[in-house]
Amino acid sequence: MTITAETEPGQGGRVLIVEDEPELLEPLDYSLRKAGFTTFSAADGLNACRQVGACRPELILLDIMLPDLDGWEVCRMIRSHPDERVASIPIIMLTALTATDNKLKGLELGADAYLPKPYSMKEVILQARNLVARRRQQTRLLDEVARLGSRSGVWHDIQDMVFHELRNHLLVIGGFSDVLSRDIPGLGQDRSRSHLEAIRRSSRYLVNLAEEFLMMRKVESGSLVLPRQLVELGALVGEVAKLFEPVAEDRRVQLQVGCEPARGTVLLNAAALKVVLANLLGNAIHYSGAGTTVRLGCLLDGAERLCLEVQDQGPGIPHDEQARIFERYYRGRGQQETTRGSGLGLYIARTLAEAMGGRVGLSSEPGLGSCFRVVLPLPSSAGAGVVPQRRLQ
Structure with a gap:
């Protein structure tokens, strides 16, 4: 869904502005804050990389011509980060380099947008809102996938335990039932009573195990109701x-x-x-x-x-x-x-x-x-x- 320019203040996201020229940084920072974004800034590539880990931005506005590490290298490092949530942060490249080859290079490195200087502040804000909205949707999907994966793992382990117990106790029930059904000579009343008690005991255990399993399924699904x-x-x-x-x-x-x-x-x-x-x-x-x-x-x-x-x-x-x-x-x-x-x-x-x-x-x-x-x-x-x-x- 595209976010329009009428988004209320406070509905923006966390934006890292990487710009070494104060006369460009200050109006960007002011305009984004006025539009409802929370902003952070860095004046060089090394500080930008540290800020990414510290403030976990939802969007990076990245100048190319920077001290220490240039914007190309910063973009490459972010996209190769082992943490998927860092590697997928949206990046808008802002630069005075207007050649088509430079734009293509930025897009090849994984930039989401490329705005040449001088840029329209309104366009920057609209691009920022759209990319932050996309980022948040992606984050929700990652969270949902992680939650479903965790639940799947939990129930895989629980089912393994349940079926292990089912096998053991069904072996007990089946074995003693087989002995009783064969009417073996010399099997006294005490032995028969003992076998029956073992069968009853395992049966009760399986009933309790089934109740426990069903309750925990309801707990995990959030639908547990325990009437008194x-x-x-x-x-x-x-x-x-x-x-x-x-x-x-x-x-x-x-x-x-x-x-x-x-x-x-x-x-x-x-x-x-x-x-x-x-x-x-x-x-x-x-x-x-x-x-x-x-x-x-x-x-x-x-x-x-x-x-x-x-x-x-x-x-x-x-x-x-x-x-x-x-x-x-x-x-x-x-x-x-x-x-x-x-x-x-x-x-x-x-x-x-x-x-x-x-x-x-x-x-x-x-x-x-x-x-x-x-x-x-x-x-x-x-x-x-x-x-x-x-x-x-």
Whole structure:
């Protein structure tokens, strides 16, 4: 779209004027500022190159006959810059060299326009507005491409993780189902019950994984809505803990669970709350050593907030890493080679907690374990956020 001469002041862009003659620089600077542009100036080629990096102009008005580096060399250096956003800055060459060969040379080097002196100030301003508008459109397109590329990479990694987990747990389900279907002689009732429990456990894990995957897709697309419903707190916490009991047992980690009030209900999103707790609890067990304890607790802070805590006796998190621990894909330096993980669990927990209006905090000392604390607001309009179980009977 072409920008007309009626553009309001303040709607211009950042313009670098490279001109060594003050009698030409001053009227250019004045006219551009009056037209709404923000201007910077340089009197030689070397200073011009430094200004490009410092002020990141949206347009360069470039004289050719300059001290140190001439305009040809400045243009060549800008166009060969490794940063695409610098290399693509629009350039208007302003020069007293009127020969056709000079104009062609400027255009061959990548100049966007070539105005011979004496030039019309109105033409300079109109050219500047058009090129700045084109630059801004190009910048928006580059930003959109980068955003889409980033999102594509994120979902590629998440899908890899999901399908890896699907494969593992489907193998468990398929293997134990095959054993049960063959009615193998000598397979006692206890063994059958054990196999069925393994199938149920993997099935529940896949259901939770599917819920988590769908929620994160909505988070990334900006369409996440988490409707509140009555959630029986004790039952939900117990369900999540039950899911991780076999994991804790395999790692010889003691899992302790406490919930107060154990029989109360709160208005929250059950699926999101399960995912938050599952990621924090799974993370705690994952990084805990044999013979240690992981504690999962919940309590009401007054009548307006629900507090959930997951505390472990693991290696703890170094202070210089604690600010980054919730970043997507971030894994601590000491854990990158010794433990397997996607680096998404804490990011997912924080994202969903914030989507419910809450927050996740961390208290950790190296060698003394970590405590993750989730604080979620409860609506005051529903019995101060808690509905005693007896009211539902």
